[in-house]
Amino acid sequence: MADKEKMTLILFSGEMDKALAAFNIAIGGASSGMDVTIFFTFWGLNVIKKSEGSIKSKGVMRNMLNFMNRGGAKRLPLSKFHMGGAGKAMMQKLMKDINFPQVDELMRMAKELGVKFIACTTTMGMMGITKDAFITEVDSFAGVATYIAEASESKINLFI
Amino acid sequence: MKADAIIDCVGLYCPMPIVNTTKKVKEMSEGQVLEIIADDEGVKQDMPNWARMTGNEFLGIEEEKGKYHVFVKKKSR
Numbered sequence: 001m002a003d004k005e006k007m008t009l010i011l012f013s014g015e016m017d018k019a020l021a022a023f024n025i026a027i028g029g030a031s032s033g034m035d036v037t038i039f040f041t042f043w044g045l046n047v048i049k050k051s052e053g054s055i056k057s058k059g060v061m062r063n064m065l066n067f068m069n070r071g072g073a074k075r076l077p078l079s080k081f082h083m084g085g086a087g088k089a090m091m092q093k094l095m096k097d098i099n100f101p102q103v104d105e106l107m108r109m110a111k112e113l114g115v116k117f118i119a120c121t122t123t124m125g126m127m128g129i130t131k132d133a134f135i136t137e138v139d140s141f142a143g144v145a146t147y148i149a150e151a152s153e154s155k156i157n158l159f160i
Numbered sequence: 161m162k163a164d165a166i167i168d169c170v171g172l173y174c175p176m177p178i179v180n181t182t183k184k185v186k187e188m189s190e191g192q193v194l195e196i197i198a199d200d201e202g203v204k205q206d207m208p209n210w211a212r213m214t215g216n217e218f219l220g221i222e223e224e225k226g227k228y229h230v231f232v233k234k235k236s237r
Contacts (some may be wrong), residue, residue: 031179098173
């Protein structure tokens with residue numbers, strides 16, 4: 001085959017179900033031989049934050065925001081029926097029943113298949129999140145121009 | 161149909177059958193045939209489409225007792 005086809009995804013949301021959908025599609029693309037890039041922005045950054053510890057940043061508001069928004073692939077709420085975690089636990093049970101991987105497992109799988117992770121530096125600046133808050137799987141830190149450059153060459157672009 | 165390798169994807173849902181297929185095909189040599197056994201109906205459409213996208217050859221599906229036996233041939237350049 002000639003040049004590999006490209007796919008770009010924007011993960012704006014920080015919820016478990018939406019992250020599952022994003023990684024599922026990314027894995028499908030990578031398995032089909034495409035070059036896949038996921039841009040994580042806004043609440044989507046929570047998906048690629050380290051699970052341990054809270055983030056220290058400047059200012060009361062940022063510290064409060066980061067305290068309430070600790071993130072980590074295992075800590076994401078459901079977008080519907082979260083019910084203080086009870087709904088999420090039930091959903092995870094249903095997933096387990098059909099051998100469906102959890103978010104962190106899908107994320108690892110996506111990485112194994114060569115999916116690129118890019119974190120949005122604007123959100124990082126606004127929320128006061130530094131690079132060391134993220135898991136090491138993040139490939140680079142960039143802004144909208146990088147997204148446009150990638151997306152303009154992509155056949156599939158999704159905003160989740 | 162005779163296969164050079166078999167993978168069992170029974171009980172697995174999308175995207176696992178194509179992930180496992182992709183991994184297995186990588187290990188195989190060109191021209192070899194892989195059999196994928198699965199029970200999620202999605203594979204009926206997903207496997208031919210996966211083959212079309214990756215340039216591998218889709219040889220067919222045999223349905224037997226609620227299980228799908230999918231055959232793909234690794235592309236030769």
